Structure formats: structure tokens, C-alpha cells
Amino acid sequence: MPPLTKLRVGMTAVVLSALAGCGVPPELAPPPGTQVPVPSATPPVSAPFPPGYTPRATGPTTTPSAVATPFPEFSSVSCNGKPTGDQVLALVKRETNISPSKPITQPVCAGTWHFTVLEVPNREPLQVLSKSEPTGLHLMAVGTDVCTVDVRRQAPTGILLAASC
Incomplete structure (x- = not known):
């Protein structure tokens, strides 16, 4: 037998012996008489956006809403x-005994949350986290470091990044 033929016969034997071992191992085979479910032919429908992302409306809304359409949650953008x-300055003055003088930065938004930095005379800049809710603007955290445990758990990623949490 020529060497090339011996090689073909040998390779065929290897392939056939490998294929002979294929199949479901006995310990994983269903018991006799059990019907195995067949997967459906239609693939599952996936959401068009990643979890936690809420797209902004592209046109005018037809129904008035107490809360503006939320901003994307994974990045902060100008409000x-x-x-x-x-408005954030007035909220801090109304809700706390701190007297900031003016905004250093304009609010940036992610989801329904806002991050603003205010100037306080003879003090460090004041970080402010607020949130739009149907009842109005609510103060969520205020101070030189707003990265509390509750903020880290509840705030959208864009706000955590803006506040350096």
C-alpha cells in the first residue's frame, strides 16, 4: 500500500473513532420515555437600549408631564x-442653613438627577445633588463630598461620574 493511502486510511480511522464517542453521556441522558423540550425557532427579543438608559423624546410631547423627560443615565449632559x-441655589437656601452666593457650574443631568457646584463665601465649593420629581425639585445631598452610601446606590452612573464618586 502506498504511503499516501496509509495516511488516508489512518486519518479516516481517527476521525471515525472520534465521531463514535460523540453523543450525550449516559449520566446526562434523559430517562427513557421522557420528552426533551425543543427550543423555539424565534430568537428572544432584546431591548433596543442598554438597561438603565431612557431615551429622550425627539419631538414635542402631547401630554403635559410634571417631570421633564429624563436624560440618559450613563453620562451627564447639560440640563x-x-x-x-x-433654582438649585434657591433650593439649597430653602432646605438648609447654608448660604451659597452663586452657581460655579450650571447643573448637569443624568436620568432625573442633577449635579451642581455652588460658591459659598470664605468656604470650599459646595456640591449639590438634586432630583426632579412630580412634586418638584428635591435636594438629595449637599456638602463638600456628596458621595454617600445612599447616593452611590441610587444615583445614575452619569451623576456618580460628575461628582467623582
């Missing part, structure tokens, strides 16, 4: 005046 720095 475009919803809320303004002066």
Missing part, C-alpha cells in the same frame, strides 16, 4: 435650564 443654577 439646558431644567433646572437652572439659580
